[in-house]
Amino acid sequence: MATHAAYMHGTKLSVGSVLWSWITTVDHKRIGQLYGVSAFFFFLVGGIEAVIMRLQLAQPDSTLVGAQRFNELFTMHGTTMVFLAIMPMSAAFFNYMIPLLIGARDVAFPRLNALSYWVFFSGALLLHLSFLAGTVPDAGWFGYANLTSAQFSPTHSIDFWMLGLQVLGISSLMAGFNFIVTIINMRAPGMTLMRMPLFVWMSFVVQFLVILAFPAITVALILLMFDRFFGTLFYAPAGGADPLLWQHLFWIFGHPEVYILILPAMGIVSEVLPTFSRKPLFGAPVVIYSGIMIGFLGFGVWSHHMFSVGMGPIADSAFSISTMLIAVPTGVKILNWIGTLWGGRIQFSSPLYFSLGFIAMFTLGGLSGVMHSSPPVDLQQTDSYFVVAHFHYVLFGGSIFGLFSGVYYWWPKIFGKLLDERLGKVHFWLMLIGFNVTFFPMHFLGLIGMPRRIYTYAPDLGWNFWNMVSTMGVFVIVLSFLVFIWNVIATTRSGAPAPADPWDGRTLEWTIPSPPPVYNFATEPVVHARDDFWVQKHGDGHGAPPRKGAPAAHVDTASIHMPPPSYWPILLAGALFVMFSGALVSIYQVVGGGLLTLYCMIRFMLEYHHQTDVGPPAGGPH
Amino acid sequence: MRKSLLSRIPAALLLLAVALLLSSCGWSMWDSPMTTVRPKSGFGRVTHEIFMLISWWTLGIGIAVEAGLLWVCFRYRERPGAPIPKQVHGHTVLEVSWTIVFALILLIFAIPTISAIFKTQEAPAATALRVDVGGRQWWWEFKYPDLKVVTANELHLPAGQTVALNLHAPDVIHSFWAPRLGGKRDVVPGRVNRITLAPDEPGEYPGQCAEYCGMSHANMRFRVIVHTKADFEKWVAAQQRPPVQPTDPLAQKGQDLFSQSACVGCHTIAGISGGVLGPNLTHFGSRKTMGANLMVNTPENLARWIENPGHMKPGVLMPDLGMRGEQSKALAAYLLSLK
Ligand code: HEM
Ligand SMILES: [Cu+2]
DSSP: OHHHHHHHHTOOOOHHHHHHHHHTOOOHHHHHHHHHHHHHHHHHHHHHHHHHHHHHHTSTTOOSSHHHHHHHHHHHHHHIIIIIIIHHHHHHHHHHHHHHHHTOSSOSOHHHHHHHHHHHHHHHHHHHHHHHHTOOOOSTTTTOTTTTSTTTOOSSHHHHHHHHHHHHHHHHHHHHHHHHHHHHHOOOTTOOGGGSOHHHHHHHHHHHHHHHHHHHHHHHHHHHHHHHHHOOOTTOGGGTOOTHHHHHHHHHHHHHHHHHHHHHHHHHHHHHHHHHHTSOOTTHHHHHHHHHHHHHHGGGOGGGGGGGGOOOHHHHHHHHHHHHHHHHHHHHHHHHHHHHHTTSOBOOOHHHHHHHHHHHHHHHHHHHHHHTTSHHHHHHHTTBHHHHHHHHHHIIIIIIHHHHHHHHHHHHHHHSBOOOHHHHHHHHHHHHHHHHHHHHHHHHHHHTTOBSSOSOOOGGGSOHHHHHHHHHHHHHHHHHHHHHHHHHHHHHHHOOBOOSOTTOOOSGGGGSOSSOOTTSOSSOOOOOSTTHHHHHHHOOSSSOOOOOOOOOOOOOGGGOOOOOOOSHHHHHHHHHHHHHHHTTTOHHHHHHHHHHHHHHHHHHHTTTTTOSOOOSSTTOOO | OHHHHHHHHHHHHHHHHHHHHHHHHHTTGGGOTTOSSSOOBHHHHHHHHHHHHHHHHHHHHHHHHHHHHHHHHHHTBOOTTOOOOOOOOOOHHHHHHHHHHHHHHHHHHHHHHHHHHHHHTSOOOTTSEEEEEEEETTEEEEEETTTTEEEESEEEEETTSOEEEEEEOSSSOEEEOOTTTOOOEEEOTTOOEEEEEOBOSOEEEEEEOOSOOSTTGGGOEEEEEEEOHHHHHHHHHHHHSOOOOOOSHHHHHHHHHHHHSTHHHHOEETTTEEOOSSOOOTTGGGOSEETTTTEEOOHHHHHHHHHOHHHHSTTOSSOOOOOOTHHHHHHHHHHHHOO
16 A cells, blocks of 8 residues: 555655556556557557568568468457557547546546456457467458358467457456446536537447447357357358358447447547637537437448348348448538638647548548448449558548547646647658558559458559559658657657646646646536636637636645555456466366456455445545 | 648648549559459449449549638638637538438439349349359369359350359358459358359459458459350360370370379369369360469479479468479379360
């Protein structure tokens, strides 16, 4: 507990106890940082994999890495980017920002929050142990049955993938429930749902997508596990089963997953644009409803990933229409963002640049999405480089630009230092140019017949030039990340300290110091409007004068009770790891790990059982 | 300073994009042998028409939105001393109307889409030429049940006739895709899928497996050879004849080797063997390419293949049978004599 007290009061600590304090932390802000650092690390790993792939594809008949290695690269690249880079980067923002944005001291279940992180860590570890074991997953991030059956993938490679994803799924589910309860229960007084910041709203929708979509992939993976370990025939045509069962289950998860990846970025953009155009979000209720609509429709379009499998004309038509429908709320959102800028006083700072990049690139990705919502057209485009271009415009041009916007926007709040604006803009322009040079030609490649997931191609097909261009673009992207990393290092060493409200912000997180104290808010904020902080500073813009907040009562911050640290989350996650990895080793390890997990679970649950003084309910100022 | 930077970079980007596009047209990029935008069959054309319709519309919308975004950014950029802007919260009429406009535009895509879905998936006429297409790890089998012809990796079709391809896969999921002839269709184990198409013009159209199917997915290529009706008939007649006995001594030696070794376990050559795991080799000498369209069918390539198939196609299911030097040369000579 000594380290906890020291953390609370900012005393200096030895390296060992600093490490220990991070391992046992249950503070949502530190967990957010853990997520952020891990996500950035895996983003670099996935990026290196991408660079090697592009080098291999720069020329026809290239022999740089060979077939097997290339297949492993795109499988791990896709899996890493989706599950270990974008999702946890969003989770970093959920963790750090949601309590601050809704005026709470923590999330609803701080230890569960720590557990989610450590379980995520276990899953990522399990997945990457495959590199050490020398059997790297090689069936693509969507792992189609029956290629993944024991018959066609006899090594452990698919096992690593299948077990790793199950562990990651557990982590996402726990986080999902935690944030739903947090958002429903812990908003500051006066913060009605319609006054809730847009980022919180989009996160809220995402959590419902998580808890509804992840069970589908869990079921799919469990069936696959039975097929692989116990010889059942859920996906085996030999047993009369249809391998398309996997595709249905996977895409019932996989399509909402795409919105899980993009909605947080949409939320960030919806915070950044109003701040830097100094206007409220245009049509905020419409943006909220369209977010809900996108989430809802997201469950009804899974089969548009399957137009080529021969579902028959009726199913094709139905899924085509439902897919086109999604374009409506998406298009509406884009116009609302432009409407926010319209008539504003736009301040071109780096968070805004990335948000503008998001709108510009996501629009292109959305439009190419509309193109393959038409099954006859999609039959030419699916599984070609056109689709690779499309989803990178959505995931990189959308999610990554949006998330970087959030990084630049909230960096001063989180780290108490301003990032360098000039380097930020250099980063932006390099990334924008590199991104387009890399991915725009892929539209052409797809249209002239280049299939995806090929490690080599013949020289006489007319694909050489654009492949070379695309590979050169990647180096511009790499350069842009180096600029970002340089920015972080340089400004951490000697950047300007950030004031509490560097951007003239509109939401609650800007009312507290940068970085925020452990307890976030010394006194509970009371909310009277959407963009309450702005109204306090500038009035509501319709005649009402600025409303001065009530004079701060003196609060003895030392008496604020925050939940103490706990090592049970990491132990429980470790036990889970032992159990799941046991499936690759021996049944004894599975059973032993299972018992250990059970023991840790009980200790985790009963941690405060004996204590009479557990303080106020964790996290909440209620 | 800020203004000049801001106004120059997007313009430069735009110029670059236009230059790239123009030059790409100059190099007649769209004529690539696997292009989807110069269709050579009815199926391909139906698809392409809708593609063009949606492309023009989305291009227009895309340019409008991007231009609008740029314009807003220039028009409303911060000017020193400007007051705090009006706090506009929304505009219901505007939002309802652009929602409706989007929905209407989508209707323009939906109607031809649905009509094309049904048109391209109609049951083929009884007079259609039937071909059973088998997608295997990592090669293609083409059987003509009515003509009693079997080939591998080269699909011969007559121009101007409707063809019904019945697709099936004995191992994992593949996808049949000859881009110039039309969209792809997955080949799913346990199912029979179908593509109906009528190629317009004689010519050679490369195709490729489009669904990732394991290690050598990239090497699962094929070629559709469209003949005039008369040429097609000649081709069929030649394929129906039993293979001629080789006269060349080297080839004769190869025949002996073939029939005495493990080759016969996997490959069929009419009158010699009946294996079904590998491609039928009865008229192998008449094929232009080998290894699923991986390389030209020359004695050298063939001998190299026999010596070490895994070297040319990673993961290939044909084993190295230890044939070396003279042996592989003899086998190659024999196989190429099978016209
Ligand atoms: C440096 C940036 C990136 C480059 C150069 C890059 C490049 C590639 C390439 C070449 C492929 C393989 C295409 C194929 O053969 O089918 C690929 C696949 C993929 N990429 Fe990226 N990518 C980048 C960033 C991202 C990001 C940020 C995401 C975010 C989610 C992402 C998600 C995926 C996915 C899901 C796949 C499919 C993997 C599969 O086929 O199983 N990529 N990428
Ligand atoms: Cu295949």
